[in-house]
Amino acid sequence: MRTGNQKKTGNKVFGGAESAKLLHKNMDFTAAEQYKLLRANLSFTLPEEKKCFVIGITSSIRGEGKSTTAINLSYVLAEAGKKVLLVDGDMRIPSIAKKMDIDRTPGLTNLIISGEYEDMEAYKSGELDRWYIVPAGDLPPNPSELLGSRKMERFLKAMSERFDYIIIDLPPVNIVSDAFSVARHLDGMLLVVREDYTTKKELDSCVTQLKLSNVKVLGCVMNVIKTENKNYGKYRKYKRYYKKYGYDYGYQQSSESESEQGNER
Ligand SMILES: Nc1ncnc2c1ncn2[C@@H]1O[C@H](COP(=O)(O)OP(=O)(O)O)[C@@H](O)[C@H]1O
Ligand SMILES: [Mg+2]
Numbered sequence: 001m002r003t004g005n006q007k008k009t010g011n012k013v014f015g016g017a018e019s020a021k022l023l024h025k026n027m028d029f030t031a032a033e034q035y036k037l038l039r040a041n042l043s044f045t046l047p048e049e050k051k052c053f054v055i056g057i058t059s060s061i062r063g064e065g066k067s068t069t070a071i072n073l074s075y076v077l078a079e080a081g082k083k084v085l086l087v088d089g090d091m092r093i094p095s096i097a098k099k100m101d102i103d104r105t106p107g108l109t110n111l112i113i114s115g116e117y118e119d120m121e122a123y124k125s126g127e128l129d130r131w132y133i134v135p136a137g138d139l140p141p142n143p144s145e146l147l148g149s150r151k152m153e154r155f156l157k158a159m160s161e162r163f164d165y166i167i168i169d170l171p172p173v174n175i176v177s178d179a180f181s182v183a184r185h186l187d188g189m190l191l192v193v194r195e196d197y198t199t200k201k202e203l204d205s206c207v208t209q210l211k212l213s214n215v216k217v218l219g220c221v222m223n224v225i226k227t228e229n230k231n232y233g234k235y236r237k238y239k240r241y242y243k244k245y246g247y248d249y250g251y252q253q254s255s256e257s258e259s260e261q262g263n264e265r
Contacts, residue, residue, distance in 0.1 A: 074131065
């Protein structure tokens with residue numbers, strides 16, 4: 001998805017106040033439509049019989065748009081009437097609290113360590129009644145162990161009784177192993193790929209590791225697609241790549257030309 005708001009210098013993307021315009025209710029119409037498309041694709045991919053889906057969101061490296069995707073996807077799911085819990089599982093560089101302008105503590109670490117989560121009303125978002133947000137909490141010395149722990153499993157199990165979707169924002173897989181630690185507690189993983197940002201080598205390493213971890217990759221979200229590229233040349237490049245691995249995928253762009261948006265399977 002490309003909103004045209006980003007400023008890119010080398011390999012860095014700067015957000016600042018501009019990045020708030022990319023989030024939940026502030027999204028422009030086209031961006032919102034793209035997240036709704038992602039929501040629809042997700043519902044086709046997931047089995048109907050499950051009561052709650054626990055979905056991790058990761059990428060190869062930092063800055064590809066995991067947290068932005070996690071916030072916006074959970075928002076459009078809640079908007080559609082689902083009861084959704086957004087969890088900041090990136091205890092290395094948490095960003096959900098900052099992006100949502102809420103306190104980072106108490107949060108996930110406090111909940112799982114204390115085991116006290118009977119009452120989750122304090123985590124209800126100020127935006128939508130059915131949208132709950134759990135920030136990262138106090139930063140632990142051992143995020144990977146905590147995410148893979150029995151305590152985390154118990155927390156997710158308890159939340160699964162109360163929510164339709166649990167969306168977990170995770171650190172990138174090429175940097176730390178946290179996403180793999182929590183993988184066995186997930187129904188699936190979404191992989192965010194930022195165009196012209198991740199190298200093929202990085203993506204290759206990420207995909208190989210995900211395959212080894214046995215996590216079900218539900219699909220790939222192509223972020224910041226260049227709309228001026230009418231033939232989506234770069235997208236095709238990635239598409240071939242995903243076909244090679246047999247993954248389902250979709251892509252997002254927010255563009256001036258909505259009719260060109262697509263979703264191939
Ligand atoms: N589709 C997009 N268009 C423009 N900027 C984006 C887009 N997605 C993310 N960004 C910006 O890129 C930066 C990194 O995004 P973020 O979601 O924090 O990445 P990650 O969680 O993968 O590190 C942020 O400043 C964010 O506002
Ligand atoms: Mg992030």
